[in-house]
Amino acid sequence: MTTSIADLRKSYERAELNEDASHAAPLQQFDQWLKEAIASEVPEPNAMTVATVGSDMRPSTRVVLIKGYDERGIVWFTNYDSRKGRQIAGNPYAALQFHWVELERVVRIEGIVEKVSDAESDEYFASRPLDSRIGAWASPQSQVISGRGVLVANAAKYGAQFMLKPPRPPHWGGYRLQPDQWEFWQGRKSRLHDRLRYRQEGGAWVRERLAP
Template sequence: MRRRYTSGRLLERDLAPDPFDEFRAWLHDAVTMGMAEPNAMVLGTTGADGRPSSRTVLLKGIDDGAFVFFTNTASRKATEIAANPWVSLCFPWIAMERQVLVCGAASTVSREATLAYWLTRPRESQIGAWASHQSTVIGTREVLEASAAAVGERFPGEVPLPDFWSGYRVVPDTVEFWQGGVARLHDRLRYRRASGGEDSASGGQEDAWVVERLAP
C-alpha cells in the first residue's frame, strides 16, 4: 500500500534553538494527539562483538541535557552499553508522519536519581523488576509467575531498590527531526553538537548546536 505524506513541512526557521526544546514540543504534540505510548523509543546498542540489537523502552525524562530510561543492569542492553556506550534512540511517531533519531553516549545515573524514580513505580512493577532475571533463558511462563509470587511474599511491605537496576542517561551528539513530505521529499533537520563546547560532555547549558538539512 502506497502512503502519501501530507501532514506538513519542517523548515529551519520553525526550529527551536535547542533540540531538547524542539523535542518537548513534538512530544507534546504526540501526547495531545492521543498517541499510544508517545514516550516509547527504540534503543539501539552494539555489543563488544560488533553485533547490533534493538528493543523498545520508555523514555522516563529529560534531565540535564540527556534522555533518561531505566532497566536491569544485567540485561542485554545494559551489558552492551557497558561494552560500548554509543547508542541510538528512535521515536517512531508514525501517526504524525514524524520521527526523531537521537545518537549519543549512555551512562548510568546516580543511585539517588534511580531511587527517586523507583519510589514512583507501582508495586507490581517493582516486583516484576525483582522477579525477572532479564534476558536470561527461562523454561515456562509459570517460572516467571512463581518468581513474582515469591518476591511478593518476600517483600510484603515496601519493595526495596535492587542492586541490579539503574537509570541510564543518553547525552546526544546529534538529534534528527524527520517530517514526512509530499512525493517522498521528506524534511530531515539534524542538530549536531558543535565541537569545543566547554560543557559538551555533560550536555549542559553551554552547548552550541549546528542545524543541518539532510537529503531524504
C-alpha cells in the first residue's frame, strides 16, 4: 500500500517549553537542550544546518558539526574556499539550525560570522585524526572534480608529503557565529507548538513567545 506524503503526520507530545521553566539567557537554554540531546543518544546531536546567502541572493544550506560554544558564539570548522566560505566572505550573516527529531525540538540561531583565531584553528586541527588532517589538504571543497580518483590521488600525495605531521592548510579553519537571535521550538499536540525567541535589545536578551 502506498502512503501519500500529504498524509504523513505525527502528534508531538513529549515535552513542553514555557517561560517559567526556560532560562533567561539563551546560551544556558541551548546548553541544557544540547546536553539532553547527547544524554538521550539521539543520532549526531552535534549536527547543525548552516544557511548562507551568496552574492546572487540565492540561499544555500549544508550540515556541519558544532565544535564549540560559549558566550562568544557557535564554532565550526571547514574549508574557507568552499561555497559557504565564499558566501560568508561576501555576506557575513548566517543562520544555524539544530533538529533533534526524537526529542521533538528545534533550535534556530542567527547572527554574524567571523573567523576564529589562527591559534584556535591550529589547536583544533592538531586534535583531528590523521586521515582527517590529510583530507583537509586532499579535498578542493565545492570545486568540480573528474572523479573520486582525484581525492584518492591527492590524499596519497599529501600523505607522502607530510607523513604524520600535516600542518593546517591556509585555506582551512574555524568560523564563529555571534548570535543576535535564538529560537527554541518544542513540538506540542494539535500543532500548538511552543516557540520562545530571544533577541538582543539594548545589550540584554529579550525573551518572547511566538505563535506556532
